[in-house]
Amino acid sequence: MTKLITTQRAYQFRYYPTAEQVTALNQYFGAARWVWNACLAWRSHAYKVQNEKVTGVDFSRELTFLKTLESLAWLKATPATVYAQVLRDQDKAFANFFAKRAKYPRFKKRTHAPAIRFALDHRVIKNNYCAGQLLKLPGLGVLNIRWSRLPTGIPKMITVRRDSCGHYFVAFSCEETIAQLPANTNSTGIDVGLKDVIVTKQGYKSGNPRYLRRYQRRLKSAQRRLSRKQKGSHRWQQQRVKVARIHAKIHNCRQDFLHKHTTQLVRQYGAISIEDLNIKGLVKNRHLAKSMHDAALGELRRQFEYKTAWYGRDLFIADRFAPTSKTCSKCKAVMSIMPLRIRYWICPVCGAFHDRDVNAATEVEDYATGGRPECYAHRGQQAPSAQQLTLPGMLVPIEVRIKPARQTDCHG
Ligand SMILES: [Zn+2]
Structure with missing residues (x-):
């Protein structure tokens, strides 16, 4: 029923x-x-x-x-x-x-x-x-x-x-x-990024909608034109409306994009893990890119919060300081560094091959659910295992200092 x-x-x-x-x-x-x-x-x-x-x-x-x-x-x-x-x-x-x-x-x-x-x-x-x-x-x-x-x-x-x-x-x-939607035992972790707005641990990549880039370029030039006009003048007013319209357009496009994805994911998965809104690693990024990321992450969380409540799904939030992209999802070794330019890497401890974002998404789920298989057990879900990915791309061997692996019972 x-x-x-x-x-x-x-x-x-x-x-x-x-x-x-x-x-x-x-x-x-x-x-x-x-x-x-x-x-x-x-x-x-x-x-x-x-x-x-x-x-x-x-x-x-x-x-x-x-x-x-x-x-x-x-x-x-x-x-x-x-x-x-x-x-x-x-x-x-x-x-x-x-x-x-x-x-x-x-x-x-x-x-x-x-x-x-x-x-x-x-x-x-x-x-x-x-x-x-x-x-x-x-x-x-x-x-x-x-x-x-x-x-x-x-x-x-x-x-x-x-x-x-x-x-x-x-x-x-x-x-x-x-x-409410019929109960389901599937679960996923989600990494939010700039190259792909949404990446799931199953390897789905949403891409970053092109139209947003196009509007951002338009926004920049419209803002430049606005700054050249006499503040408060008639032409300034007209230009201000133009800038506001582009802002609204970007907002609407992003909302549409996020709504489609959150609805789809909530339908598909009984348990969803996302990261907390954080500042780590992104502070040094350009302002526009950073604000895009924060806005997407904040809005994503808002949508997931009410949609999971509506449809009887579980939502887990990973701690904001959890080193999700630095942790190997197979052996749980934590790398000391993980520069943003590295898209693929091989774990120096266990030799697992990782797509950066998919690995992070897997770890988001792991950190959010406490990395304990018991969290999954009541849904009859197997503990997540690192996937063997066969994505093309350059392999970048990274130099790392290894911290001791976290104490966990699963994925061992
Ligand atoms: Zn490893």
């Missing part, structure tokens, strides 16, 4: 506003920002001068009064639910600050990518929401959404946002039931 789990699932869809909706949204975004800033100023004053804690509820009473003032009559044009959510968000921001989880809340700038939230009235939800067909929001009417997938749950809250390239999105999350 398939196991079912209930979880909050987040959705985001591109949305194409009409001219009237753009005008209305600009007004709502501005009003929401004004209320955030006004409330923040009011609170800060109360807190710093009178040492009093006031809340969003207190300010919403003030707001009712402010709306009656002639000079602030424009506040009435924005739906009350938008203000209620702004004040609720600020309450949360302050709660995080007092609990020392976050810094003191900041004023929102005009240039900040804006977002507002609407609470959906569940008594009349049928008139306002139907997945794949209809979303109607107070003050805006029906939205033209590109439904790229079909949510099965019903959202309580809708976020409308505009990103820095001027694209509009609606985002929400709803409670959904997800059927």
Whole structure:
């Protein structure tokens, strides 16, 4: 029988506003920002001068009064639910600050990518929401959404946002039931690199998508053009949007690439091991390459975390200081050095032939699961063995000082 789990699932869809909706949204975004800033100023004053804690509820009473003032009559044009959510968000921001989880809340700038939230009235939800067909929001009417997938749950809250390239999105999350995948005893370790973004211990290599390189070149030249323009000028603004669009494109491509791989791997393997986000060995790399690596690794982990939870898989994380690329996956001898240029090597202790990345992926799994066969035993899995690889390539004999082998019971 398939196991079912209930979880909050987040959705985001591109949305194409009409001219009237753009005008209305600009007004709502501005009003929401004004209320955030006004409330923040009011609170800060109360807190710093009178040492009093006031809340969003207190300010919403003030707001009712402010709306009656002639000079602030424009506040009435924005739906009350938008203000209620702004004040609720600020309450949360302050709660995080007092609990020392976050810094003191900041004023929102005009240039900040804006977002507002609407609470959906569940008594009349049928008139306002139907997945794949209809979303109607107070003050805006029906939205033209590109439904790229079909949510099965019903959202309580809708976020409308505009990103820095001027694209509009609606985002929400709803409670959904997800059927777990049938249990499986396969396991893999994953090494994240620059030449191949993903390498598994079974020898699968994802490559590094070419289009990313192409966009990176474009990004560089667009940024150069931006730096030559007068900051704040009209042309500078236009160029800034161009740069933002390339950034968004790179981000989307990478997300797509990673999503396809994580979904596939989660389907295929019952247990997945990845390395912790680390800085070892990559600090000396160029900035762009390094940030690419970190972004990929961080995002990969995020995706694996929720996908393994959804589908009933196990995720193991190798310690960030584990010498995964320096350890021979066959005899567990640890090499003292392993320069990045070495792609293939022969273990001077046991003579095993290694592809650098595949060996590292094998060791990621070994370190993540504690290198103990018991970790695998309950899944009926044999301890991983070093693979005999027959990949072409130059063999580089490396000079190494051997540290004593780690004490492990398996792979011996
Ligand atoms: Zn060896």
